[in-house]
Amino acid sequence: SYELTQPPSVSVSPGQTAWIPCSGDTLPKQYAYWYQQKPGQAPFLLIYKDTGRPSSVPERFSGSSSGTTVTLTITGVQAEDEAVYYCQSSESSGTYVFGPGTKVTVL
Amino acid sequence: EVQLVQSGAELKKPGESLKISCEAFGYTFTTHWIGWVRQMPGKGLEWIGIIYPPASDIRYNPSFQGQVTISADMSINTAYLQWTRLKASDTATYFCARPQLFCEDTTCDSGGFDYWGQGTLVTVSS
Numbered sequence: 111s112y113e114l115t116q117p118p119s120v121s122v123s124p125g126q127t128a129w130i131p132c133s134g135d136t137l138p139k140q141y142a143y144w145y146q147q148k149p150g151q152a153p154f155l156l157i158y159k160d161t162g163r164p165s166s167v168p169e170r171f172s173g174s175s176s177g178t179t180v181t182l183t184i185t186g187v188q189a190e191d192e193a194v195y196y197c198q199s200s201e202s203s204g205t206y207v208f209g210p211g212t213k214v215t216v217l
Numbered sequence: 218e219v220q221l222v223q224s225g226a227e228l229k230k231p232g233e234s235l236k237i238s239c240e241a242f243g244y245t246f247t248t249h250w251i252g253w254v255r256q257m258p259g260k261g262l263e264w265i266g267i268i269y270p271p272a273s274d275i276r277y278n279p280s281f282q283g284q285v286t287i288s289a290d291m292s293i294n295t296a297y298l299q300w301t302r303l304k305a306s307d308t309a310t311y312f313c314a315r316p317q318l319f320c321e322d323t324t325c326d327s328g329g330f331d332y333w334g335q336g337t338l339v340t341v342s343s
Contacts, residue, residue, distance in 0.1 A: 143329030145262075152312055152333035153254075153262060159319075159328060196262055198329060204276050206252065206264040 112136060112201050114209035121215045128184040130212045132197030135178060142180040143198045144173055146191075147211075153196065157182060184214070192216045219243040221251075221313050221334035228340045229303050236299040237337045239313030246294040247271045249315050250327050253287060253298045256336075257309040267316075268296060303341045310336045 114134040122128040132142060142160050145153040157163055157173035160180055170185045184191055197209040220242040229235055239251065252267035266277040270289040277287070286299040296313055317328030 141328070145329075147262075152336055153314075153330070154333075155317075155329050155331045157329075158317060158331075164331065194261075198262075198264075204267075205278060206267065208254075208262040208264055211261040 112205075112207050114197055114199060114207055116195075116197060116209040116212045118210070119213045119215065121217055122184075122187045123217045124189060125186055128187050128191075128214055130182040130184075130195050130197075130214070131179050132181070132209050133179045134199060134207075134209075136201060137175065137178050137180055137199060140199045140201065142173070142175065144171075144180075144182045145196045145198065146193045147196065148193045156195075187214075187216055189216050219315070219332045221315060221332055223311075223313060223334035223337045226338040226340070228342070230343055231303060231305055231341055233303050233341075234299070234301050235303055235339065236297050237311060237339065239296045239298075239334050241294045241296070241315070244315075246289075247291055249318055251289070251296045252314050252316065252330065253285075253296075254312045254314055254330075255281075255309045256312065265298070265311075270296070303339075305341050305343075307339060308341050310338050312336045 144157040147153040160175040161173045172183045174181050194211045194213050196211045200206045222240045224238045250267050250269045253265040255263045265281045266287045268275045268287045270291050289296045313334040314330035315332040317331045
C-alpha cells in the first residue's frame, strides 16, 4: 500500500525556520496537504494542493514541492507552533493516506 | 457556518456492536464527500474511508475494509461509522472530516479535509 514518510521530530528555536519534509512516490502526480494537530484537538488544514494557504492560516506557514518530496516550512517559528504536523495525499483510485506525523518542538 | 458534530464518547465491551455518527451543518450535505479518520492513543492519523452520500460511493482503506462500515442518511445530513464486533484494538478517537471541493466548469475534485468533527472517543474494554 502507498506510504508517505516524515521525520518523527524536528526541533527549532523561536524565530528560526523549521522545514518538515514528506516523501512519497506519487507526490509528483498527486497533491499534498498539511495539517497541524495540537493535543486534544482535531487536525487543522494548513496547506492545500502543495502550496495553497487558507486565508485563516498565518503567512509564516508555506508549502513547496519538488519531485517526490513536499515540504512544509515555518518561517519565524513561534511557541504556539509546537504541535504534530501531518502530510496527506491520495492515490488515483480516490483513496487517501496520511504521513506518520512530525512533532515540532520549540526550544 | 460549516460544522460537523459527532456523537459522544462510548465505552463498550469486546464483541459488542457500535455505530457512531457525524451530523453536518451549514452546507449542502449532498455536494461533498465525508470521511472518517482514526487516531489510536498517542498515535498518528489513519484514513479509514470516505463516502459520497448521493451516489453511496464508498472507498475504504484496505486496512479497514471488512472491519468497519461507512454509511450516510441524507434525510438527516448524517454520516456513520459502524462496527459489528468491536475489539480492544479499536480503542481510539474517531474523527469525521469533510474535504474541500474544487470545481471548474462542470468538474469537481476533492482536496484536503478543511472541516473536522470534534472526535468521538471509543473505548473497548472488558
